[in-house]
Amino acid sequence: xxKIIYILLGLGVAAVVAIVTLISLIDPNQFKPxxxxxxxxxxxxxxxxxxxxxxxxxxxxxxxxxxVALRNPTGFAEPDLVRFEQGEASVALLPLLSHRxxxxxxxxxGAHLFIQTKADGSSNxxxxxxxxxxxxxxxxxxxxxxxxxxxxxWQISLQGVALSQASALVQDDRSGTSLRLDHLDLDMGQxxxxxxxxxxxxxxxSADKLAFDVKGQTQIKLAQxxxxxxxxxxxxxxxxxxxxxxxxxxxxKGDRLALGEWSNLTLALKGAEVEGxxxxxxxxxxxxxxxxxDKEMKLAELSDVLLTAxxxxxxxxxxxxxxxxxxxxxxxxxxxLITLSKLVMSADExxxxxxxxxxxxxVPAISFDLKGEKLDLDKWLAKSVxxxxxxxxxxxxxxxxxxxxxxxxxxxxxKSEALSAIEPDLGALKGVDLDGRLQLGSLRxxxxxxGAVDLQVALVKGLLTLKQFSATVAGGQVNAxxxxxxxxxxxxxxxxxxxxGVNIRPLLQTLAQSDLLEGKGDLDVQVQGRGLSALALRNGxxxxxxxxxxxxxxxxxNLPEMIREARATLSGKGAEQVKEARxxxxxxxxxxxxxxxxxxxSNDIQLFAPALRxxxxxxxxxxxxxxxFLFLTSIVESSKGQGGKDVDELKEITIPVRIGGHxxxxxxxxxxxxxxxxxxxxxxxxxxxxxxxxKKLLGDKADNDAVKGVADQLLKGLFK
Numbered sequence: 172x173x174k175i176i177y178i179l180l181g182l183g184v185a186a187v188v189a190i191v192t193l194i195s196l197i198d199p200n201q202f203k204p205x206x207x208x209x210x211x212x213x214x215x216x217x218x219x220x221x222x223x224x225x226x227x228x229x230x231x232x233x234x235x236x237x238x239v240a241l242r243n244p245t246g247f248a249e250p251d252l253v254r255f256e257q258g259e260a261s262v263a264l265l266p267l268l269s270h271r272x273x274x275x276x277x278x279x280x281g282a283h284l285f286i287q288t289k290a291d292g293s294s295n296x297x298x299x300x301x302x303x304x305x306x307x308x309x310x311x312x313x314x315x316x317x318x319x320x321x322x323x324x325w326q327i328s329l330q331g332v333a334l335s336q337a338s339a340l341v342q343d344d345r346s347g348t349s350l351r352l353d354h355l356d357l358d359m360g361q362x363x364x365x366x367x368x369x370x371x372x373x374x375x376x377s378a379d380k381l382a383f384d385v386k387g388q389t390q391i392k393l394a395q396x397x398x399x400x401x402x403x404x405x406x407x408x409x410x411x412x413x414x415x416x417x418x419x420x421x422x423x424k425g426d427r428l429a430l431g432e433w434s435n436l437t438l439a440l441k442g443a444e445v446e447g448x449x450x451x452x453x454x455x456x457x458x459x460x461x462x463x464x465d466k467e468m469k470l471a472e473l474s475d476v477l478l479t480a481x482x483x484x485x486x487x488x489x490x491x492x493x494x495x496x497x498x499x500x501x502x503x504x505x506x507x508l509i510t511l512s513k514l515v516m517s518a519d520e521x522x523x524x525x526x527x528x529x530x531x532x533x534v535p536a537i538s539f540d541l542k543g544e545k546l547d548l549d550k551w552l553a554k555s556v557x558x559x560x561x562x563x564x565x566x567x568x569x570x571x572x573x574x575x576x577x578x579x580x581x582x583x584x585x586k587s588e589a590l591s592a593i594e595p596d597l598g599a600l601k602g603v604d605l606d607g608r609l610q611l612g613s614l615r616x617x618x619x620x621x622g623a624v625d626l627q628v629a630l631v632k633g634l635l636t637l638k639q640f641s642a643t644v645a646g647g648q649v650n651a652x653x654x655x656x657x658x659x660x661x662x663x664x665x666x667x668x669x670x671x672g673v674n675i676r677p678l679l680q681t682l683a684q685s686d687l688l689e690g691k692g693d694l695d696v697q698v699q700g701r702g703l704s705a706l707a708l709r710n711g712x713x714x715x716x717x718x719x720x721x722x723x724x725x726x727x728x729n730l731p732e733m734i735r736e737a738r739a740t741l742s743g744k745g746a747e748q749v750k751e752a753r754x755x756x757x758x759x760x761x762x763x764x765x766x767x768x769x770x771x772x773s774n775d776i777q778l779f780a781p782a783l784r785x786x787x788x789x790x791x792x793x794x795x796x797x798x799x800f801l802f803l804t805s806i807v808e809s810s811k812g813q814g815g816k817d818v819d820e821l822k823e824i825t826i827p828v829r830i831g832g833h834x835x836x837x838x839x840x841x842x843x844x845x846x847x848x849x850x851x852x853x854x855x856x857x858x859x860x861x862x863x864x865x866k867k868l869l870g871d872k873a874d875n876d877a878v879k880g881v882a883d884q885l886l887k888g889l890f891k
Contacts, residue, residue, distance in 0.1 A: 206220075215298060216243075219239065219241075221237070222237030222239070236257075238254075252285060253283065253285070256282075257281060258280070261275030261276060276360075277331065277333065279335065280336055283340075287342045288342070289345075290345055331359060331361050332357070336355075337355040337356070338353055338355060339351070340352070348378075350377075351377050352376040354375040356371075356373040363393070364395055365393075366392060366393075367392050368391050369389075374386075381413045382411070383412075385409035386407075388405075389402050398430060399429075401427065405424060405428060406422070407423045415445055415446070416442065416445065418441075420439075421438075422437075423436065431463070431465055432463060433462070433463045435461055437459050438457065439456070451485055451486045453484055455481050456478060458479060459475070459477055469503065470503055471502040471504060472499075476497055476500065478496045480494040480495075481494075493517075496514070496516050497514070497516075498511060498513045507532060508528065509531070511526060512526050513526070514526060514527065519551060520545075521543070521546050523542065523609075525541035525542055527541075535602075536603075536604040537603060537605050538607055540607065540608050541609050543609075543611045545612055548614065590704075591705045594661045594703060597662055600630060605628060605629065605630035606630075608628075609626040610624065617681065619644060621643065621644050621649075625639060627640075633657040633658040635655040635656075639652060644670075645673040645678055646691065647670060647673030648673075649670045649671075651666065651668040652666075661707065665699040666696070669693075670694040672693065673691065673692070674690075675690050675691070688720065688725065688760075690757070690760065691720065692719045695715075696715075696716050698715075698716075700713055709769055710794060711769075712793070716766065716771070717764075718760070718762045720759065720761075723760060724754050725760075757778045757780040759777075760776075760778045761775070762776040763775055769793045770790050770791070770792055770793065772789075772790040782806060783805070783806065785802050787802040789830070797833060799831055800829070801829050802827070802830065
């Protein structure tokens with residue numbers, strides 16, 4: 172045992188003696204002139220090493236040097252292209268005996284890089300690597316003493332680099348942009364081909380207004396061809412922020428990244444869009460996917476994509492939303508074509524699936540074919556607003572309140588809210604081309620329940636064409652097509668809509684908040700115009716609307732009751748009050764309306780009811796939503812049917828009813844003046860009754876011509 176100890180001690184002493192001998196014989200400062208001259212020959216720049224190169228004994232044998240800089244040419248904002256405060260490197264001992272300087276890990280502290288491009292395009296990187304033939308003609312300054320004949324030239328190798336508290340500034344005066352690294356830590360092993368080298372990175376800085384803080388680690392394997400190099404165990408995380416966008420955290424992880432190979436990636440981020448002091452949109456995104464880029468870098472593929480997002484903010488259609496996306500993608504980079512397949516997209520309850528393509532270019536072209544079972548846009552677009560108990564109480568209508576009163580002040584007062592004249596911004600329609608189809612099992616929109624929805628649209632350079640829209644609604648079928656031209660301002664439109672076999676009352680209640688009509692029938696709408704503001708749509712619309720209804724009713728008016736009122740008026744007796752629903756049944760109703768200059772006019776309204784025939788004409792103003800119609804009612808049947816036998820006495824007499832007021836609060840009244848002035852039959856009856864009365868009152872004097880003249884004048888005044 173003692174011999175072993177003595178041997179080890181002897182070896183230790185020998186090693187110490189060898190180290191001391193090498194250090195005493197080799198002065199590292201002898202390399203300074205050689206290094207400086209080599210840098211000058213290669214770059215034309217001055218290498219300044221203000222500090223001494225010293226041997227370092229702890230924690231391993233190595234070299235250390237301080238205050239080293241590579242100068243910039245004159246005229247740049249900073250004097251140094253690159254500099255560092257302190258550098259250290261470990262050195263292998265035995266290779267020194269063979270004139271080989273094998274440097275281990277090099278550690279640089281306080282390194283700084285400055286790159287500037289001036290307004291004239293010149294850069295401090297220009298001419299950094301000078302042409303070798305040009306250098307050969309230049310005189311070379313005296314270098315370090317040449318090695319003696321029995322000495323060998325030194326060979327230098329490097330095992331790795333570590334940067335600590337480094338910084339950088341890349342400044343472009345032409346565009347006024349800059350990239351600043353305020354803090355950089357980098358640890359990288361020897362970059363040898365065919366070997367996995369660990370790399371760790373931590374950087375903090377800014378690119379103009381974008382601030383970033385990034386940390387990451389990976390392993391890199393270099394190949395003879397750079398594009399054949401690989402990464403594995405990639406982990407990158409950090410944060411980004413600028414005045415309008417804040418990415419509080421993000422992370423990207425990948426198992427292996429290599430051209431032509433599939434990689435598994437995991438993504439996660441959390442951030443917010445900022446407007447002023449508050450975030451208008453905030454949310455998070457998580458997901459996994461597989462990706463591959465071919466070796467020619469012409470084809471990129473994504474597989475098994477699964478992304479989920481949770482968003483909240485006033486900028487959304489609703490205050491909180493959950494989004495999901497799954498599917499496959501294929502990008503032909505040389506053709507700028509992206510193909511999407513087996514897509515599944517959801518936004519809360521809304522779920523769509525299908526395929527699509529995106530052709531990139533100055534104006535991207537998107538095509539899609541999507542399907543969904545159920546889509547409730549009313550529920551999806553509704554924003555939940557906190558409501559106090561007092562507000563809930565106030566919002567409830569009183570017991571027994573009429574539908575009109577429950578509709579609010581607008582219906583009660585018959586006044587319309589002011590219509591906006593602001594045209595919508597359709598500029599986005601010029602920035603993309605579309606050609607697609609959307610099919611839905613059911614759709615709820617603005618209170619309407621649609622089924623079997625089939626929508627086909629095309630958008631080319633701002634011209635939007637509704638190629639087809641079909642759906643079932645209210646027991647019937649609706650079909651529509653049209654064109655919206657956003658290439659001009661204001662935009663123009665043309666729409667043709669056909670509705671067949673629908674129950675009209677629920678449509679009116681939902682779309683116009685009106686329940687005047689009931690029945691089943693057809694509606695044909697052909698309109699066109701210029702301008703899409705609420706005001707322009709009503710004032711500028713031109714076209715025709717045709718209506719055909721059967722087995723329905725007019726709500727809000729009881730024509731038989733108004734006939735009894737007319738009878739009472741003619742007989743001079745008060746009308747008997749009968750409590751009946753304000754409703755007039757009809758077997759058929761037809762009408763056509765011409766729309767122009769904000770007015771919808773009709774002169775062919777016809778209503779066929781039991782014992783009644785009604786003809787009407789008039790107009791409605793679309794902006795104030797006012798009504799002005801006159802309906803002429805005739806008794807054509809016996810006393811059977813609605814109204815009873817009292818109507819028999821008014822057979823062949825035309826009874827006028829005028830409808831006025833507002834869409835939500837119409838008024839109905841008997842036009843007594845028209846009743847008396849437009850009925851020859853009534854005038855003849857009144858004349859006979861007047862002659863009989865005069866005969867009874869005046870006897871033979873009633874036959875006097877003067878008395879007859881006075882009676883005629885009185886009757887004519889009555890019927891004017």
